Amino acid sequence: MNTRARARRGEGAHLREELLDATERLLAATGDEEMVSVRAIAEAVGVSPPAIYLHFPDKDALIFEVCAARFAELDRFIEDAAAGVRDPIEALVVRGRAYVRFGVENPEQYRVLFMRRGSARALTPAELRETAAFGNLVKAVERAQQAGRLTSSEDGVRIAMELWAVAHGVTSLLIGVHGFPWPADFADRVLRTYVDGLSSRADTSS
Amino acid sequence: MNTRARARRGEGAHLREELLDATERLLAATGDEEMVSVRAIAEAVGVSPPAIYLHFPDKDALIFEVCAARFAELDRFIEDAAAGVRDPIEALVVRGRAYVRFGVENPEQYRVLFMRRGSARALTPAELRETAAFGNLVKAVERAQQAGRLTSSEDGVRIAMELWAVAHGVTSLLIGVHGFPWPADFADRVLRTYVDGLSSRADTSS
DNA sequence: CCCAATGACTTAACACCGTTCAGTCATCGG
């Protein structure tokens, strides 16, 4: 039944890659973390279930690594979207919109990364802040501050956290609450309204 | 081992109540839906596992009913918080803050209601819109509109959805991403900034 | 050149899970 040929002596890492690939495929196909069982992954690769434990400490680590890989793509996706936007305020909206879109298009990965129980493996604060995606958001906020479009008296990181929370709120609802009559421009509206609010903070301080 | 005395002929519904109580207790104690197993619930009540299926179609229905009951309390909690607030804009912020606090204090129930996979049983749009909590939010928005503090040209329901998304974003991150240095006034900041943004929409239309 | 060591994996099993089916047993209406 097992189609796969056993790897050579130094090449055990091959299986590791195949496991990651198969898991990603199954996760995308089922859209449900719990349906991607260890046995299903093993069968997809053509290997016995315990073989997985030679390369990952547990199922969580495997799933998480797959989703974290997607997260790295998120940064590129956002940067590409914001690349041509000159206005620094508009750029914040565009970034948010890209974030939401990415989350909606990779719902299960998004769920694993940001909607899980805290006890499970999750992105640590350190990982998150050193993440390109978050770091670039902070930079984008600071550009808007330097352009005088946002208050400079506030921490750019804090404002970035707020923008994250808003974009996450939209993403999370779109993913989690199906069938609700969300307008097509929902994300856009919410993000724009929020940066409006941020701008009016700037007005009062200047 | 089973301590419970079998119910009398017409009184099978007693067990139903006990099951709901035990499930709520276990959910609060463990803070993890998946750790509250059918067998654990049954043992807590002093009954065999299959007895549960005489009163609920499946485990999901039992868990969901417990969480939905909490959701009903949410409305009262929010109304109490907003009761004494005269300013209709401030009232929106206060409502949002109460929402976030309630979610953070009942994280697992919140997760079940709003952070689950769509395929699982969830609040339907109809249920949600007929919910007291959402209906009262819409009314609060409309009061602000009638007071001329928000645009009247927009649908109150849409604005309510936006406020919900913002409050949900904060709640969801506070619940899901532990250890991140969220400021103490995070919810307050975000909510206030958002209603600021909504107000400035009103300015441009007037 | 052969053999012991080791890396890569398998087989079997454990303890749990949600759920179903067939049975038991006390109570109640006639």
Next chain:
DNA sequence: CCGATGACTGAACGGTGTTAAGTCATTGGG
């Protein structure tokens, strides 16, 4: 008093993640 029925139990099914022990080919060293 007895058959029906409501309330529940015991045993089992197919699934889950995970572990312990065993197999087997390859490979570096004597």
